[in-house]
Amino acid sequence: MxxxxxxxxxxxxxxxxxxxxxxxxxxxxxxxxxxxxxLKEAAADAFDCVAQGRGKGMMGWTELPYNQKEIVEDILATAKEVRRKFKYFVVLGIGGSALGPIAVFNALCHLHYNDLAPSKRKGPKFYVEDNVDPERMAALLDVIEPEKTCFNVITKSGATSETMAQYLIINDMLVKAVGDKANDHIIATTDAAKGNLIKLAEQNDYKTFCIPDGVGGRFSELCPVGLLPAAVLGLDIKAMxxxxxxxxxxxxxxxxxxxxxxxxxxxxxxxxxxxxxxxxxxxxxxxxxxxxxxxxxxxxxxxxxxxxxxxxxxxxxxxxxxxxxxxxxxxxxxxxxxxxxxxxxxxxxxxxxxxxxxxxxxxxxxxxxxxxxxxxxxxxxxxxxxxxxxxxxxxxxxxxxxxxxxxxxxxxxxxxxxxxxxxxxxxxxxHIDTFNQPGVEAGKQATYALLGKKGYEAKREELDNAPKAEDKYIV
Amino acid sequence: MxxxxxxxxxxxxxxxxxxxxxxxxxxxxxxxxxxxxxLKEAAADAFDCVAQGRGKGMMGWTELPYNQKEIVEDILATAKEVRRKFKYFVVLGIGGSALGPIAVFNALCHLHYNDLAPSKRKGPKFYVEDNVDPERMAALLDVIEPEKTCFNVITKSGATSETMAQYLIINDMLVKAVGDKANDHIIATTDAAKGNLIKLAEQNDYKTFCIPDGVGGRFSELCPVGLLPAAVLGLDIKAMxxxxxxxxxxxxxxxxxxxxxxxxxxxxxxxxxxxxxxxxxxxxxxxxxxxxxxxxxxxxxxxxxxxxxxxxxxxxxxxxxxxxxxxxxxxxxxxxxxxxxxxxxxxxxxxxxxxxxxxxxxxxxxxxxxxxxxxxxxxxxxxxxxxxxxxxxxxxxxxxxxxxxxxxxxxxxxxxxxxxxxxxxxxxxxHIDTFNQPGVEAGKQATYALLGKKGYEAKREELDNAPKAEDKYIV
The missing domain is CATH 3.40.50.10490 (Glucose-6-phosphate isomerase like protein; domain 1)
Structure with missing residues (x-):
């Protein structure tokens, strides 16, 4: 290229x-x-709105093609190390933390990449785990070897239940498999300052990449969320x-x-x-x-x-x-x-x-x-x-x-x-807020309530008091 | 079970x-x-319409749970033989000939089935090829060995361009790889009497399974279209x-x-x-x-x-x-x-x-x-x-x-x-015809015309005379 x-x-x-x-x-x-x-004027207004918003608020993603020179070097060096040390690379993430890596992997790697002999691949075997289905987690563990696996935990807030549940599982498994060295098997991609995962990363000395301010999940593929997995696969992230x-x-x-x-x-x-x-x-x-x-x-x-x-x-x-x-x-x-x-x-x-x-x-x-x-x-x-x-x-x-x-x-x-x-x-x-997602909150809160998270007692009561499903509508 | x-x-x-x-x-x-x-009456009418249509016209699929005793035995014996002789099993089909086998495979086999060691799988490695992307065909050939592969060619009419193009490719490849024995690597699933694939099957003495009358592609999963791949995978088709x-x-x-x-x-x-x-x-x-x-x-x-x-x-x-x-x-x-x-x-x-x-x-x-x-x-x-x-x-x-x-x-x-x-x-x-698909004909005919198939000269002329795309609408 x-x-x-x-x-x-x-x-x-x-x-x-x-x-x-x-x-x-x-x-x-x-x-x-x-x-x-x-619509000429409306189109020009939309253009101006985006042009003027560049780099501000939740539009940090517009600057990703330009402001990551040093980060790219760090990613490339890390990816090289991962390729040298590990046989498997597993992304733990969901939504924007998974869909970009999956899309790029499928677009640019061999269509049967994981079936190829190691000598015919540029990187380790590659898996993206974006669900909490117990059958899927069990299936993954049947085909990887923890002591030869690098896990890239991706969540901006560190409060994503699905990803953090996976984290608890693989961290426990790694500690059992490799003891003290578990920390070397985890790379965190998360917010630089806020949230839980950065705390954990600091506590455990994980290699960490930052999701910049103003970059929401679905706009994050061109930051380390997507660039690290791509680089691990041997793809040319500078060209991306x-x-x-x-x-x-x-x-x-x-x-x-x-x-x-x-x-x-x-x-x-x-x-x-x-x-x-x-x-x-x-x-x-x-x-x-x-x-x-x-x-x-x-x-x-x-x-x-x-x-x-x-x-x-x-x-x-x-x-x-x-x-x-x-x-x-x-x-x-x-x-x-x-x-x-x-x-x-x-x-x-x-x-x-x-x-x-x-x-x-x-x-x-x-x-x-x-x-x-x-x-x-x-x-x-x-x-x-x-x-x-x-x-x-x-x-x-x-x-x-x-x-x-x-x-x-x-x-x-x-x-x-x-x-x-x-x-x-x-x-x-x-004329809407393109960058928020308030509609997913209700489901999250109901999940917390159902699992007994502290602070969600009122929500639990609401759920308990909701009209009961009637048998006559079950066939 | x-x-x-x-x-x-x-x-x-x-x-x-x-x-x-x-x-x-x-x-x-x-x-x-x-x-x-x-809607009580309309619902009862719909029920009657289906009840009275059972087994007739394009509603042969209603009888599949009952009328395949001998076929099932043939499928099970064939599947056993396939498992013994082959390391890879590849379905060549599209639409109904692919979606059922894929769905059942994913539902009932290990979620990383092809990644498992042979001793941990009940059947051969499994691929369903339902596209004509040259990159995908090349990728498949990188990961299978023709001399150890069984191809299940599935098309009712034998006129499905995608599947027959794949057939031409793999047949040519098999002949080069195993000569006379190529025919032992192909199983045809097709109409018993009409169409091209049954002709080819007879000419070449392929093992053949029939798609019964009255069973359209999208209603065919519970006939040999779906049952053979499932049986090859070691699944319990009688329970299905x-x-x-x-x-x-x-x-x-x-x-x-x-x-x-x-x-x-x-x-x-x-x-x-x-x-x-x-x-x-x-x-x-x-x-x-x-x-x-x-x-x-x-x-x-x-x-x-x-x-x-x-x-x-x-x-x-x-x-x-x-x-x-x-x-x-x-x-x-x-x-x-x-x-x-x-x-x-x-x-x-x-x-x-x-x-x-x-x-x-x-x-x-x-x-x-x-x-x-x-x-x-x-x-x-x-x-x-x-x-x-x-x-x-x-x-x-x-x-x-x-x-x-x-x-x-x-x-x-x-x-x-x-x-x-x-x-x-x-x-x-x-009150529509549930079982036809006339809307896909126009595209098929245009494809024939573009590829110069005989008899589609007028269609080709129609395409050539269609309004030309204007550059001003290309950005």
Whole structure:
């Protein structure tokens, strides 16, 4: 990868093609130029809002491509050490602390990475544990050796019950397995000053990386949350950050015609205003499958809000749906083509796949099969992507395509920064707080109450006094 | 497993709890008893429609729990042979030919099955290839040895481009690797008489299993499509079928109060009629994560239709959304709690997990962490499930819970049959053709045209003459 070369960089630019959002292509449901123009001022305001908020409040993430020089060196040195010392690397985290590492791992490592012989991998076996299912924890312990495992505990507050429960378990297990040396097996990624995990890290002398102020979970992939796991896997994190900076620069204009993140935000905003409450994210690449999961958190948690910044009640937010091309053509496309007009489909297309696979000739007496011979899988998947976009458009269904010239660190950095900016713009258009998540509090508090945490006695009483489920509604 | 014992079976009954769909619990958006009663006749009609259609037309799947005695013996013998001879078992299929095998594998095998030493697994390493991404095919070939691999090619028509392209590739590879013996490495699962794969199977003397008439892709998990892979993995396919038969019997009454599949169908139908176009499927178990994928195809492809059986235009269908508890509490629940009132959340809960995992005491000076100690992961995940349902209900969001007393072959068979019946009932309520998928044809034809298949010249011309994408809409 030659991301320091300008021509190479320009050839690797991620683009947004929204032809199929327009009336001219998609018919009745499409937008007219004039309708996009009507939002010119609102779009410029959203752009300004984001530009002026840069680096402040919960917008610390905008600066991550630029302000981590020393941190990157520390990460690279640590990653090298981890690769030397450990056979397994396990991320303990949930939500933003897991989805980014998973997405990058799947996008940039071998699709059967853990099945490869150690000599064919750049790093240790890799697991991300983002649930508290006892069967899953037991399964993990069946396939790792604690004395050869490094655990990266990721939680900003150190109050994330799921991650801290995992921490209690693995710490206990490590102490039993390696005694005093347990501390060498844990790396903490957390807030520099506040919270519980930094306390524990100091008490136990864990190697620690900081989640900077102003970087919320779902905007944290380009800080040590994501960079350390990526570096452990041998990925080029400088190229990821360079990609993010490149996209930041591409998005420096306040106009839909020139800023892909703003274009995407405005189009989705317009679609939502017209009742398109479902947003399908459909990569045509197995490598990008989990990029949809990462995007889904970013989009759902940022935009799913019940109050505007002025305190006016609202219930906004588009439900992101994960699909995979071509696989889900045989699962979801029937619905997308014929069901309600309530969706926008975003394709993630790939210019050049990293492998080419010819389809041999054969079955010459069977035309349904023979026509495939002599083509490549690359041609087949590209044709199906194009054909699906065409079929949806013909059926009057809005869709647009984000193209990565290739899947690599640089384009992935671009894509993630593009989505982050798009989300920030969309939140500004809706005039909501893009960066909070008050709606998850109620569930957390009920969990505390059910588990008997001190201070939640009143909540427990509330739960105990809630109407009892009636047997007649259980079949 | 003791599925022949009546008490055991009754203790393993899968139930539907829809208290939180009712006004009394969820408030304004909920249903009144009287509203469900108003649909009594429509529900009974849907029940009759399905009961009378059993075993006919595209409803051959209803008989699968009963009519496969000999086939099951053949499958078990074949599976035994596969386990003896092969180190890897690869399913080549897409849509219904892949989603069922993946769901059952993940539900019932070790969560890191392929990472286990051979002595700790009941069957060969297992892969399901349901895409035509060249990077994925290359990755597969890096981790299997053709001479030790059995490929199960699954396609009813033998005209599925994706699967047949894979077939051409692996057949060519096998011939190069093992010459004449290539045919011993391929098992075909396909239509008994029609189509291309049966021709190839006969020409090449492949071991063959039949997909019976009246069993469409998404309803095929309980025929050899799903049963052979399950048996190869050492799973108890007789218990799966017994579970399906058990649920069939449970669903033998035409009333919402007594038939869980009908209850689920009627509730979802009512919700959709009130604009709840999104249906979230949220298992609280990693083992059931891919059951959501299987369900999503079943529900989306069956109900996403643009015409009724009378030929009246419509655009119906609920968009199924996959979520995983507790993981997606940190990704999607913010939206579910505060976003638009356009969803029904279905929880899949588990009574007893197959492992218990204690959380050790620790961090006594940190109350946010210490309160977890002494509980089990089982208690934690159960509390979070309960808390999330409570929080959604309190926020006025309809949700209901399907409970599996345990995840095993018997309960999984029940669950799949429950969903299949529910889908058939829902289709009958909407008065649509539940079993076709005309909406995927346009995309297929465009793919053929783009790849130059004979007979698609006119389609190619149509594509060439479509309005050209304009550069001004590419950013």
């Amino acid at each position: 030659n991301f320091r070369n300008k021509d190479w960089r320009n050839g690797m630019r991620v683009t947004v093609d929204y032809n199929n959002m327009m009336k001219k292509f998609v018919g009745a449901d499409g937008f007219k130029d004039s309708e996009i123009n009507e 950050l360079a990609g993010a900076a490149f996209m930041d620069n591409v998005c420096s204009k306040p106009s839909v015609a020139k800023n892909p993140a703003l274009a995407s935000a405005v189009l989705q905003y317009m679609a939502m205003k017209r009742g398109k409450n479902v947003g399908v994210m459909m990569p045509y690449a197995d490598s990008l499958k989990f990029m949809s999961d990462w995007y889904c958190q970013l989009w759902a948690e940022s935009l799913g809000k019940n109050v505007t910044l002025d305190g006016k009640p609202c219930n906004v937010g588009q439900t992101p749906v994960k699909a995979l091309g071509v696989t889900d053509q045989h699962s979801q496309v029937q619905l997308y083509t014929e069901g309600p007009f309530d969706k926008v489909v975003t394709f993630l297309s790939v210019g050049n796949y990293r492998k080419e696979f010819p389809i041999p000739h054969g079955c010459e007496d069977i035309p349904d099969v023979a026509f495939l011979g002599g083509h490549t899988m690359n041609e087949l998947i590209a044709a199906e992507n194009k054909a699906t976009a065409y079929a949806l458009t013909k059926a009057g269904r809005q869709n647009y395509t984000i193209t990565l010239p290739e899947v690599n660190e640089f384009t992935l950095g671009q894509l993630m920064y593009l989505f982050e900016l798009q989300t920030a713009y969309a939140g500004a258009l809706f | 003791n599925f022949r014992n009546k008490d055991w079976r009754n203790g393993m009954r899968v139930t539907v709890d829809y208290n939180n769909m009712m006004k009394k619990f969820v408030g304004a958006d909920g249903f009144k008893d009287s509203e469900i009663n108003e 079928l017994a579970g399906a038969a058990f649920m069939d019997n449970v669903c033998s009454k035409p009333s919402v109060a007594k038939n869980p599949a009908l209850a689920s169908a009627v509730l979802q139908y009512m919700a959709m009629k009130r604009g709840k176009n999104v249906g979230v499927m949220m298992p609280y178990a990693d083992s059931l994560k891919f059951m959501s994928d299987w369900y999503c195809q079943l529900w989306a492809e069956s109900l996403g239709k643009n015409v009724t059986l009378d030929g009246k235009p419509c655009n119906v269908g609920q968009t199924p959304v996959k979520a995983l508890g507790v993981t997606d509490q940190h990704s999607q629940v913010q939206l579910y709690t505060e976003g638009p009132f356009d969803k029904v959340v279905t929880f899949l809960s588990v009574g007893n997990y197959r492992k218990e995992f204690p959380i050790p005491h620790g961090c006594e000076d940190i109350p946010d962490v210490a309160f977890l100690g002494g509980h089990t992961m089982n208690e934690l995940i159960a509390a979070e499930n309960k808390a999330t349902a409570y929080a959604l209900t309190k926020a006025g969001r309809q949700n209901y819970t399907i409970t599996l007393p345990e995840v095993n072959e018997f309960t999984l068979g029940q669950l799949m049959y429950l969903f299949e019946l529910q889908t058939a009932y829902a289709g009958a309520l909407f």
